[in-house]
Amino acid sequence: MAKDGNLKVICPGCGGELVVDRETGEVLLHKEAVQPLAGGKDFDSLLAGLDDDKARAEERFERERAAMKDRDRLLEEKFREAMKRASEEPDDEPPKRPWDFD
Secondary structure, three states, X not given: OOOOOOEEXXXXXXXXXXXXXXXXXXXXXXXXXXXXHHHHOOHHHHHHHHHHHHHXXXXXXXXXXXXXXXXXXXXXXXXXXXXXXXXXXXXXXXXXXXXXXX
């Protein structure tokens, strides 16, 4: 019990400290519990995890860069095929206008 007649309670959900008014039952103050750093891991394990994350990011970047190079080659190939097809099959008819569909 606090000096002024209020109740101090430890919250079972979060482990924080609650100060409750004795007469009204209202929560006057809620202090969150201090959580240990990243689930209780020490600095060295966090640093090792950071190195692993960096290696995974570099690997992902290299995969995407290779895919973009290949993508450029594929798009260029598709464009050449479309140009070749367009030159072999000339379009003699002009495109239809919207009022031609009526």
